[in-house]
Amino acid sequence: xxxxxxxxxxxxxxxxxxxxxxxxxxxxxxxxxxxxxxxxxxxxxxxxxxxxxxxxxxxxxxxxxxxxxxxxxxxxxxxxxxxxxxxxxxxxxxxxxxxxxxxxxxxxxxxxxxxxxxxxxxxxxxxxxxxxxxxxxxxxxxxxxxxxxxxxxxxxxxxxxxxxxxxxxxxxxxxxxxxxxxxxxxxxxxxxxxxxxxxxxxxxxxxxxxxxxxxxxxxxxxxxxxxxxxxxxxxxxxxxxxxxxxxxxxxxxxxxxxxxxxxxxxxxxxxxxxxxxxxxxxxxxxxxxxxxxxxxxxxxxxxxxxxxxxxxxxxxxxxxxxxxxxxxxxxxxxxxxxxxxxxxxxxxxxxxxxxxxxxxxxxxxxxxxxxxxxxxxxxxxxxxxxxxxxxxxxxxxxxxxxxxxxxxxxxxxxxxxxxxxxxxxxxxxxxxxxxxxxxxxxxxxxxxxxxxxxxxxxxxxxxxxxxxxxxxxxxxxxxxxxxxxxxxxxxxxxxxxxxxxxxxxxxxxxxxxxxxxxxxxxxxxxxxxxxxxxxxxxxxxxxxxxxxxxxxxxxxxxxxxxxxxxxxxxxxxxxxxxxxxxxxxxxxxxxxxxxxxxxxxxxxxxxxxxxxxxxxxxxxxxxxxxxxxxxxxxxxxxxxxxxx
RNA sequence: GCCGUUGUAGCUCAGUGGUAGAGCACUUCCUUGGUAAGGAAGAGGUCAAGGGUUCAAUUCCCUUUAACGGCUCCA
Numbered sequence: 001x002x003x004x005x006x007x008x009x010x011x012x013x014x015x016x017x018x019x020x021x022x023x024x025x026x027x028x029x030x031x032x033x034x035x036x037x038x039x040x041x042x043x044x045x046x047x048x049x050x051x052x053x054x055x056x057x058x059x060x061x062x063x064x065x066x067x068x069x070x071x072x073x074x075x076x077x078x079x080x081x082x083x084x085x086x087x088x089x090x091x092x093x094x095x096x097x098x099x100x101x102x103x104x105x106x107x108x109x110x111x112x113x114x115x116x117x118x119x120x121x122x123x124x125x126x127x128x129x130x131x132x133x134x135x136x137x138x139x140x141x142x143x144x145x146x147x148x149x150x151x152x153x154x155x156x157x158x159x160x161x162x163x164x165x166x167x168x169x170x171x172x173x174x175x176x177x178x179x180x181x182x183x184x185x186x187x188x189x190x191x192x193x194x195x196x197x198x199x200x201x202x203x204x205x206x207x208x209x210x211x212x213x214x215x216x217x218x219x220x221x222x223x224x225x226x227x228x229x230x231x232x233x234x235x236x237x238x239x240x241x242x243x244x245x246x247x248x249x250x251x252x253x254x255x256x257x258x259x260x261x262x263x264x265x266x267x268x269x270x271x272x273x274x275x276x277x278x279x280x281x282x283x284x285x286x287x288x289x290x291x292x293x294x295x296x297x298x299x300x301x302x303x304x305x306x307x308x309x310x311x312x313x314x315x316x317x318x319x320x321x322x323x324x325x326x327x328x329x330x331x332x333x334x335x336x337x338x339x340x341x342x343x344x345x346x347x348x349x350x351x352x353x354x355x356x357x358x359x360x361x362x363x364x365x366x367x368x369x370x371x372x373x374x375x376x377x378x379x380x381x382x383x384x385x386x387x388x389x390x391x392x393x394x395x396x397x398x399x400x401x402x403x404x405x406x407x408x409x410x411x412x413x414x415x416x417x418x419x420x421x422x423x424x425x426x427x428x429x430x431x432x433x434x435x436x437x438x439x440x441x442x443x444x445x446x447x448x449x450x451x452x453x454x455x456x457x458x459x460x461x462x463x464x465x466x467x468x469x470x471x472x473x474x475x476x477x478x479x480x481x482x483x484x485x486x487x488x489x490x491x492x493x494x495x496x497x498x499x500x501x502x503x504x505x506x507x508x509x510x511x512x513x514x515x516x517x518x519x520x521x522x523x524x525x526x527x528x529x530x531x532x533x534x535x536x537x538x539x540x541x542x543x544x545x546x547x548x549x550x551x552x553x554x555x556x557x558x559x560x561x562x563x564x565x566x567x568x569x570x571x572x573x574x575x576x577x578x579x580x581x582x583x584x585x586x587x588x589x590x591x592x593x594x595x596x597x598x599x600x601x602x603x604x605x606x607x608x609x610x611x612x613x614x615x616x617x618x619x620x621x622x623x624x625x626x627x628x629x630x631x632x633x634x635x636x637x638x639x640x641x642x643x644x
Numbered sequence: 645g646c647c648g649u650u651g652u653a654g655c656u657c658a659g660u661g662g663u664a665g666a667g668c669a670c671u672u673c674c675u676u677g678g679u680a681a682g683g684a685a686g687a688g689g690u691c692a693a694g695g696g697u698u699c700a701a702u703u704c705c706c707u708u709u710a711a712c713g714g715c716u717c718c719a
Binding site for chain 1: 645646647648649655675676677678679680681682692709710711712713714715716717718719
């Protein structure tokens with residue numbers, strides 16, 4: 001007999017060789033029908049595998065992340081089985097679960113798969129799922145596995161095998177499909193009740209652009225049609241929040257073929273938001289001791305040779321313009337210009353920390369396939385600043401920048417983000433990174449120290465640093481699930497020396513400052529793109545392009561409406577009058593759809609009493625107030641930058 | 645940059661080898677209405693661009709371009 005400890009601490013005794021599924025059955029049949037896999041001593045395994053010794057057991061169902069992943073991985077195998085029936089000779093690479101579903105990469109040889117094939121594949125998968133085939137695990141000696149795939153001529157699986165040792169190779173078979181696979185899998189295909197294949201895409205083998213491009217099919221499956229329908233409905237809702245759609249509907253920005261890809265035109269409504277964000281940044285930076293500067297959009301080649309951006313980053317810059325025998329580049333970053341301002345006057349330790357801020361316009365030649373609405377563009381406006389400080393000052397300065405981030409995030413109610421400590425990769429020193437192993441170690445420790453001492457939660461990742469030093473990136477996700485760096489806070493130990501930046505220290509010796517690059521509000525483009533999705537277009541009052549719309553009940557009250565609106569405008573409130581010949585219901589509907597925070601309905605009663613009927617966007621009628629009362633409240637709400 | 649899909653009115657989208665249609669928006673008129681769509685009439689398109697096949701191309705083919713879904717990249 002063996003002892004099985006369940007998550008609630010209960011210990012039960014079973015015969016040796018019992019499976020997790022048997023244990024589930026002994027608890028309840030209903031539970032057994034839901035078990036997808038099992039966590040045995042912390043390892044995820046097939047629920048059907050025998051357990052031979054005392055163990056901690058957690059039965060994994062759809063509500064466990066590992067349960068879902070197992071379900072989707074098994075779904076990928078089911079899809080592969082269906083693909084094999086329709087595309088004989090197909091060779092498979094890998095088919096893992098992802099955030100929402102799964103994919104399988106495959107080499108279809110000369111054949112092509114189309115969207116219509118997906119429908120047929122779904123149908124086939126449904127048929128196969130109903131066969132109730134068990135996922136059968138089999139341990140295979142390496143030699144035999146190699147022989148099997150050699151005979152099939154499957155170079156992909158042979159490649160996988162080359163990294164595996166004898167004794168750790170398993171095959172899984174369901175129905176007529178056998179695959180090299182570590183597992184685990186769900187007990188059988190009948191669990192998969194609802195199937196949707198979502199897209200076909202190309203994907204480089206092993207993620208390397210020099211390799212062959214495989215066909216990748218994405219899909220998602222659920223244990224019930226209802227859950228799949230809910231998921232699809234959720235995706236439809238998400239699309240409505242897409243910043244590209246909202247940006248057009250709300251008149252925030254537009255793109256034009258004649259201007260060029262990745263070059264957004266900010267429309268009047270979007271420009272209001274830009275100006276409010278800059279106001280916030282200026283206030284904040286002034287209080288934090290920054291000085292503002294303005295620099296040109298272009299610079300000579302020589303400066304980018306000094307900075308080290310050329311030739312290594314030339315691919316990401318627009319090609320140079322030739323003038324008077326000189327090459328000029330559009331700036332892809334503001335730092336070199338700022339360094340030149342630092343260097344324009346001699347500096348003493350008394351001048352440090354020296355903080356330069358600019359909402360700098362940069363141009364980056366992003367690959368055409370990477371452009372994405374406002375989130376990835378070729379012309380961007382950076383909330384940039386550079387702080388020149390001594391090593392001793394670094395801790396406080398870096399900490400202050402982090403605190404500025406958190407202050408901003410609080411204003412915007414941003415709580416779904418990850419702080420990522422981005423480190424270098426030692427093996428890429430001299431290529432991707434400045435070859436200063438000691439300085440890397442030292443500065444990475446400095447940054448980590450700030451995060452730990454300030455109790456800031458963070459994750460560490462290798463090979464994501466800037467070429468001149470480690471950084472903290474704030475990662476966010478767009479509504480369709482793409483990951484972006486919203487803000488960044490970087491240490492730079494390299495450029496100071498490259499530009500021969502110096503200050504005179506207390507011993508009257510020249511010293512090179514450390515530089516902090518920071519952009520807590522990222523770029524206008526990405527930040528506003530993010531905010532559009534974050535607020536679903538319902539900007540807080542202080543950011544709303546139109547803050548108040550005055551809606552006269554009929555033409556008779558247009559003059560009164562205008563007098564109310566004028567009074568608001570005098571108090572710097574962005575107010576408009578809807579003087580169209582429409583009924584009030586129509587005016588309200590249109591104003592609601594434009595996400596204007598306040599609607600002031602005015603008719604006979606209001607005019608006679610110098611009042612307004614206040615309506616809050618998304619909330620409805622808030623009652624009648626005097627104009628002054630409304631004005632006072634609105635001014636407060638704006639001043640405090642309240643979210644509601 | 646690579647693989648795939650798409651491009652018809654300001655927007656959302658029908659449609660066709662014989663040079664185009666709806667709803668919303670827009671203009672004008674009627675209506676003056678109290679909290680999410682009042683009515684009528686009208687105007688609006690080189691069917692992304694270029695080339696080819698054809699008696700005839702918005703429709704079929706090729707190229708280019710842009711957007712979209714991924715991959716790669718992202719100072």
